[in-house]
Amino acid sequence: MTIENYVKTGKIAAEVREMVRVKDWVGKTVYEICEEVENEIRKRGAKCAFPVNASINEIAAHYTAEPNDPITIKDTDLVKIDLGAQIDGYIADTAVTVCYDAQFDGLVQAAEEALGSAMSMIKTGVKASDIGRTIETTIKQMGFKPIANLSGHSLEQYTIHAGKSIPNIWSIGGFSLSENTAYACEPFVTTEQGGGFVRNGKIKNIFAINSRKKTKNDEADKLLNFIWENFNMLPFALRWITKEWEEKEARELLDILIKKKAVQAYPVLIEVNEQRVAQAEHTFIPNESGVTVTTKALE
Ligand code: MN
Numbered sequence: 001m002t003i004e005n006y007v008k009t010g011k012i013a014a015e016v017r018e019m020v021r022v023k024d025w026v027g028k029t030v031y032e033i034c035e036e037v038e039n040e041i042r043k044r045g046a047k048c049a050f051p052v053n054a055s056i057n058e059i060a061a062h063y064t065a066e067p068n069d070p071i072t073i074k075d076t077d078l079v080k081i082d083l084g085a086q087i088d089g090y091i092a093d094t095a096v097t098v099c100y101d102a103q104f105d106g107l108v109q110a111a112e113e114a115l116g117s118a119m120s121m122i123k124t125g126v127k128a129s130d131i132g133r134t135i136e137t138t139i140k141q142m143g144f145k146p147i148a149n150l151s152g153h154s155l156e157q158y159t160i161h162a163g164k165s166i167p168n169i170w171s172i173g174g175f176s177l178s179e180n181t182a183y184a185c186e187p188f189v190t191t192e193q194g195g196g197f198v199r200n201g202k203i204k205n206i207f208a209i210n211s212r213k214k215t216k217n218d219e220a221d222k223l224l225n226f227i228w229e230n231f232n233m234l235p236f237a238l239r240w241i242t243k244e245w246e247e248k249e250a251r252e253l254l255d256i257l258i259k260k261k262a263v264q265a266y267p268v269l270i271e272v273n274e275q276r277v278a279q280a281e282h283t284f285i286p287n288e289s290g291v292t293v294t295t296k297a298l299e
């Protein structure tokens with residue numbers, strides 16, 4: 001692994017995230033948001049590591065726009081925009097919560113504070129469980145709840161979730177951070193009325209290859225090849241294949257690939273008490289004396 005690759009991708013993701021943070025998205029559809037943010041990533045010379053997630057209110061994560069998705073952002077909504085850039089498979093994963101209702105500013109601040117306090121303690125050898133404790137303590141001191149069953153993760157080339165988890169609560173055991181390994185830290189915060197957990201929802205609109213085994217359906221195999229060539233094992237959305245296939249046919253072929261277990265579909269994640277959720281996320285690489293936050297905002 002070369003840190004330079006991660007830093008280069010991180011800078012692109014950070015620039016796009018800061019653009020997302022200051023923009024007024026009220027009145028825009030989630031389709032417009034996802035397409036615009038993805039194009040900002042591509043314009044800067046990176047590919048998308050996954051479809052931009054635009055998860056509204058009690059949906060914590062894993063919602064991306066359907067083709068021409070009409071869901072429109074209201075001035076009372078709180079939206080987590082989670083974006084990923086990659087160059088040669090080196091990934092930058094970062095997120096910001098936008099909110100135009102002052103009532104929820106505290107929730108957004110708690111996610112940012114928790115992320116900040118986690119970043120300030122990082123160096124090689126720090127225990128993931130201690131990061132989790134810092135995140136949990138920061139959030140609770142501000143009067144909110146962490147989401148216990150969502151966590152950060154290690155990253156590898158072309159792999160977003162590479163096996164290690166960075167918890168958002170204190171937990172027993174776990175591992176210590178390695179030098180020159182990339183990780184993402186992503187506190188999710190809900191209100192005191194929240195359950196502090198997410199459950200799977202019915203909607204599934206993010207997909208990834210599971211296996212490249214042939215399906216005996218020529219057109220489905222052609223789609224599987226297209227997915228492999230364009231997205232490798234990384235997640236993709238239906239929007240990303242409807243330039244090559246008509247939407248109806250794309251859905252049918254994707255269903256075949258899912259039934260044959262060649263492709264996996266990820267459900268949206270919803271707060272169990274349907275309370276609002278805020279998120280903040282950085283990608284970072286620990287070192288002896290501290291940390292390189294690859295997605296840090298430029299001064
Ligand atoms: Mn993310």
Ligand code: MN
Binds near residue numbers: 093152153184186281
């Ligand atoms: Mn992540």
